[in-house]
Amino acid sequence: MITNPKSAFTRSRLRNVLCLLFFVAAGIAVSGEIGSSRAIAQRPGELISPEDDSWGQMDISAAAVPTPPPCNGQLITILDESFDDVTPPDLPPFWTAINGIDPDGILWQTSDSGLPRPPYDTAPNAAWVNDPPVVSDKYLDSPGFSATESYYVRLTFRHNFNLEASSEDPNLGFDGGVLELSIDGGNTFRDITVLGSFESGGYNRTIATDRGSPIAGRPAWSGNSEGFITTVVNLPPELLNAVLRWRMASDNTGSSEGWRVDTTNIVWCHFSGPPTPTPSPTPTPEPITLSAAGRKVGGINTVRLTWSGAMSANIDVYRNGVLIVTTANDGSYIDSTGDTDRARYTYRVCEAGTSTCSNDTRVRFPAVGE
Ligand SMILES: [Ca+2]
Ligand SMILES: [Ca+2]
Structure with missing residues (x-):
C-alpha cells in the first residue's frame, strides 16, 4: 500500500521536475529516436524478467484506442498509459495518488484482481480506488502535458465503476467519480466540462447534496457501469502544464x-506547416427557370412571366432579344405587348446587367378565330 502522502510543497516541486522530464521524454519519442516514452517501473535492486515485459500487450491495447478525428497536421501522442x-500497487512514473480526504489510507493504485470485475481493460493491470462507507476524496493525477498550435487535443480512456448510487432514482448518485483538469501545473482543478467537453461516455448521474459528499450536486459517474466503458473528451486546444485528475468522492454512508x-490516451493534432483549408464544395448556381403564359387582355396580347433561381436584386426581361424592362426580382412580370394580332414571342430573363440568364420560353398568340 502506498502511504505517506507527500507534502504539497514537495509534490509541487516534484511535479515541476517530472513535468520537465516528461516533456523531454515525449519530445524524444516524437522525434523517433526512441520507440516510446514509457518506462518500466523498477524498484531499486529489483530485476525485471523478460516474462514481465508486456510490450506485446501494450501494442494490442494501443489498437483498442478509438480512432481520432482526421488530422490535417501531425498527430502526436502525448499520453499513452495502460x-x-x-x-x-505501484503507479507508473509521473502518476500521483493523493487523498484530499483520507479516512482509510487507501490511495489510487494499480490492481490486477478483485472488484469491480473485470479488473483491467488491458492485462494485467488497471488503476483502481475503493469506495469506502465514509466520506473520502481520492485523486489520481496524470503526468503533466502540454499542447499548442493544435487543431484538437483528444483524451480517451476506459473505465469500470461500481459506486454507491440510488437504486430508486437512476439519475441520483451517492458516491461518484469526476474528471478534472488543471491548466496551471496541478495547483487548481476544475471539472472537465468547464474547460473541455465530453465527446462520448460522459457523466451519468448527479451526486446527492444531503450526504456529505465532497462533490455534492455535481454530475458524475456513479452506479454500475457493468464493465469497462469508453469515455472520449475534447480537451482545450492550447494547454500548458496541464494535469488530469480522476477524482473519486464518497459520502457518509454506504x-x-x-x-x-x-x-x-491523449492525442494532439499539431499544425504542421500552413493549415490547408478544407476544400469547400464549389457552389453550383441554381439555374434560372422561366415559364410564360399568354392571354388576351382587352384584346391585347398579354404574357405573364414567372421565374425562379435568380439571385440578383433586379431582372432584365428580354422579348425577342430586346430588353423591354428591368424589374424587381420578385418572381413574376406581366408584359402587355400592345399587339392585337397573331404573334410569337420568345422571352428570356437575366440577372440585371449580366449574362446569367434563364432558358428561352416561347408564347404564341393565334389569329382571332384560328
Ligand atoms: Ca491495463
Ligand atoms: Ca457511500
Missing part, C-alpha cells in the same frame, strides 16, 4: 466496489 508495466481506470 498501467501494465508496473507491479501492483460503500461499493470502487472505480478502475485503464488505457488512457
Whole structure:
C-alpha cells in the first residue's frame, strides 16, 4: 500500500521536475529516436524478467484506442498509459495518488484482481480506488502535458465503476467519480466540462447534496457501469502544464466496489506547416427557370412571366432579344405587348446587367378565330 502522502510543497516541486522530464521524454519519442516514452517501473535492486515485459500487450491495447478525428497536421501522442508495466500497487512514473480526504489510507493504485470485475481493460493491470462507507476524496493525477498550435487535443480512456448510487432514482448518485483538469501545473482543478467537453461516455448521474459528499450536486459517474466503458473528451486546444485528475468522492454512508481506470490516451493534432483549408464544395448556381403564359387582355396580347433561381436584386426581361424592362426580382412580370394580332414571342430573363440568364420560353398568340 502506498502511504505517506507527500507534502504539497514537495509534490509541487516534484511535479515541476517530472513535468520537465516528461516533456523531454515525449519530445524524444516524437522525434523517433526512441520507440516510446514509457518506462518500466523498477524498484531499486529489483530485476525485471523478460516474462514481465508486456510490450506485446501494450501494442494490442494501443489498437483498442478509438480512432481520432482526421488530422490535417501531425498527430502526436502525448499520453499513452495502460498501467501494465508496473507491479501492483505501484503507479507508473509521473502518476500521483493523493487523498484530499483520507479516512482509510487507501490511495489510487494499480490492481490486477478483485472488484469491480473485470479488473483491467488491458492485462494485467488497471488503476483502481475503493469506495469506502465514509466520506473520502481520492485523486489520481496524470503526468503533466502540454499542447499548442493544435487543431484538437483528444483524451480517451476506459473505465469500470461500481459506486454507491440510488437504486430508486437512476439519475441520483451517492458516491461518484469526476474528471478534472488543471491548466496551471496541478495547483487548481476544475471539472472537465468547464474547460473541455465530453465527446462520448460522459457523466451519468448527479451526486446527492444531503450526504456529505465532497462533490455534492455535481454530475458524475456513479452506479454500475457493468464493465469497462469508453469515455472520449475534447480537451482545450492550447494547454500548458496541464494535469488530469480522476477524482473519486464518497459520502457518509454506504460503500461499493470502487472505480478502475485503464488505457488512457491523449492525442494532439499539431499544425504542421500552413493549415490547408478544407476544400469547400464549389457552389453550383441554381439555374434560372422561366415559364410564360399568354392571354388576351382587352384584346391585347398579354404574357405573364414567372421565374425562379435568380439571385440578383433586379431582372432584365428580354422579348425577342430586346430588353423591354428591368424589374424587381420578385418572381413574376406581366408584359402587355400592345399587339392585337397573331404573334410569337420568345422571352428570356437575366440577372440585371449580366449574362446569367434563364432558358428561352416561347408564347404564341393565334389569329382571332384560328
Ligand atoms: Ca491495463
Ligand atoms: Ca457511500
